[in-house]
Amino acid sequence: MQFNFENVTFHDMKLWLMFLVLITISAAAQQPVNQANLIKTSEQYFQEKMVSDHIVGLSAAIIIDGKVIWEKGFGYADRENKIAMTPQTVVNIGSITKTFTALALMQLNEQGKLDINKPLKNYLPQFRPMVRPGISPSKITLKAVMTHTSGIQSDIWKNSDLESGKYTDVPGFVNQTYLLYPAGMVGLYSNAGYNLLGNVIKNVSKEDYAGYIRRHILAPLAMSHSGFAMDSLKNRSKIYAYGQKFQEFELRDIASGGIYADLNDFTKYATGLLKAYRGETNTIIKASTLHEMFSLQNASVPIESNKKGLGWFMFKNDSTFAVYHAGSAGFAQAKLLLFPQKNAAVIVMTNTAEGGQAAEDFCFNLLPRFGLRISDLFPAPITGLVRDTGHIVQLTPAELKKHAGSYAKANSYATISVADKYLKMLENGKTTILKPLSANQYAPYEIKGNDTIMKKSDQRFFFTNIQGYHYLIQRAGQREYNWGYQLKPIDIGLWQKRIGLYQQYGYQMLIGDSKFKSIELYITADMVLMCRLKTMGSTNEIPLDVIDNNHALSSGVNAGFGGFTVTFSTSKGEQLVDFAGITFRK
Incomplete structure (x- = not known):
């Protein structure tokens, strides 16, 4: 900013001096955070939360100016054997794996081996889901899947553990489901979609997904203590919930939630991305590509709940932005928040289900220090001008x-x-x-x-x-x-024959309150078809949108059990309901 001092009056000079004072105060307010105070308050925060939230083990790190200024473990990685949680403790980072999958796709995009703006079917010919009028699989691009706007349902739980299934099974399972919405219309978080992307990486690179990630991301970043469940990693944490230790749950869905890392390696990933964004020499991605990944990609999606980049959620205002992802797998929790323009990051990992909220709050509480608010995560309204309530109109x-x-x-x-x-x-x-x-x-x-x-x-x-x-x-x-x-009317005669209580049988989820008990079909006085889905830890009243005589969709997007294909059939005189790969019968 430049100023012309010619013809300046004394009054003007006083105003200019006042302006200088304000500029100085503003600049001081924007100086780098007091690192010592930040470390002290962070340690105090987690020490208190470990007790109040009954967290067994947790580790966290803060990166400022591209350097790790603090990392520390709290509590136990193995409470029963009194093994401490440290920065060397390995934890499943869950859905933060999706950022690795997106990064792998963008590496292949850089190399010209794929084009994220081209249809998914070009790179995954076996993708043949069931379709409804007005919804076409050929319009689903790789980018739509990366931004969770493809219309592919969120999960399929059949054989969802690594012992009974593998990520290459997922295309076949998806083909037994309906596409929910036209591509680009609705933001619906989809683990299934990211497992399809894992298959794309396998098809295009001619390497198994896990092998590709090890060779092209983990190895270049020297993340030698990271990998997948089948890698038999050392120093793995136990997992806890409700005060109890639970058996580790190895996910089939390695492309959407299968990576394990310790805090030291996790900081290498964060600093590696920050360096790449700034154009510093690296072997994983070009700065221009990472800038694209960290740019808003879903502004034109009409039904959306979060701003998103490619593989990341975004906090964004007119001045700055941050990218964020959370992970949850088998009660383990992880959070990663990057401030690329500020060259800073925050990481939290915990082995306890109850630790997830404290981890997220810690990350989000730091947003104002970097010029952001939680509300910067939400898209701009699509509904336009809000009219004054003093002008009620008459309609026919x-x-x-x-x-x-x-x-x-x-x-x-x-x-x-x-x-x-x-x-x-x-x-x-x-x-x-x-x-x-x-x-x-x-x-x-x-x-x-x-x-x-x-x-x-x-x-x-x-x-x-x-x-x-x-x-x-x-x-x-x-x-x-x-x-x-607006739901369509249902055929009462048909659905009346199907109402009743169905008990779960066959393949069962293997962990905690995700285990299913029953599903009850009923029709309300408003003629809405409903199902009452019970797990070991919850009861969910879910409206169903009928597709045809044998299929419906669980309604609602980005929440709980919304956005699944529900299939009705009969076998050997029994009526069956399939909900996302879990079967119930009466």
């Missing part, structure tokens, strides 16, 4: 009626009907009046008691058509929440 009954129906969320649904000049929304016994501000925008008034109405002045509800789906979206400030799309 026909205009109101087009919004009537049931809209399914992941664990509930809302039924909307016409009530005189307004719409009435009923969900879980709560009634909300929606007063029209335009044909598609409504102000909510919540009924309290018999006749009291409370205006929710900070909220709006929007109805919008997206590629043939009629969506209901809640707007609160600059945040939007997808309430699902």
Whole structure:
């Protein structure tokens, strides 16, 4: 910034001096964080959380100016044998593996061996999922899978452990499911999609996925204590939840969650990416390629809940950004937060299910130090101008009626009907009046008691058509929440014959509260087909969107058990339900 000092008055000079003072204060506020204080508060934070959250073992590191300024282990890697958790303790990093898979794809993209903008089918000819009208597998690009916008369902649990399955089985399992949405329409986190990408890496590179990662990422970064379950790594941590030790669960899905690392190696990965981003000499990726990976890729996706790069979630505002990924596998948890422009990073690993929240909070609490907020993770609203509640408009009954129906969320649904000049929304016994501000925008008034109405002045509800789906979206400030799309009527006669309780049998998940017990099919008074899915640790009320006489989708995106193909069949006189590869019968 330059200033012209000609013809400056005394008053102008005073203003200029005041401006200099403000600039100095602002610059001081932006100086690098006080490292000693940061280390002290970090150690205190984890010492307290180890006790309050009943965490058995945890390790963490902070990188500032490209250097590890602090790393430390807390608690036990093996509580029963009193083996301490240290930076040398190996932990499954879970879904952070996806960043390695994305990096491998971008290496192959650099080399011209694939093009991430080309269809997945070009590199995985065996990809042949079931399709519905208006949804085409040929429109699913590698980039769509990398950004979780492909419409491929989130998981398939059949043979999901390494003993009974392998990642090369996943294309065949996906072919038994329906694509959920047209590519590029909905952000739906998909482990299954990333396992397809692992198969792409195998097909294109002519190397097994695990071998490719070892040779082209782990070895160049000298991550000699990292690898996969089949590598028999030393110093592996035990895993814990609810105060108990659990058997290690080795994932079939090695391309979406199979990498193990210790904290020392994990810092090598983080610093390696920071160096590559800055254009420093490295053997893993070009700076321009990493800049592409760390740029916003999903701004045009209409139904989305997070900003994303290629293989990463993004916190991004007008000034700066960070990339983030979390991992969870068999109760182990890991978090990685990079600030590429600031040359900084934060890493947390824990062997305890209850440690995940403390790890995430630690990372997110550091966002303001680098000019970011949690809200920078969320996409800009797509619903446009918010109208003032003082201008209620009158609509015809026909205009109101087009919004009537049931809209399914992941664990509930809302039924909307016409009530005189307004719409009435009923969900879980709560009634909300929606007063029209335009044909598609409504102000909510919540009924309290018999006749009291409370205006929710900070909220709006929007109805919008997206590629043939009629969506209901809640707007609160600059945040939007997808309430699902309008469900089609069901054939009561057909589904009435299938209602009832189905018990799980056959292949079972092998760990903790993910084990399944039963699924109960029922029809509500609003004529919504529902299933009550019970695991060892939860009960989930899930609306179903019927595809045909033998298939439905579990509704809701990016949450719990939403976004799965549910298949109905009969065998030897028994009625069967398949939910994401888990079978139930009655």
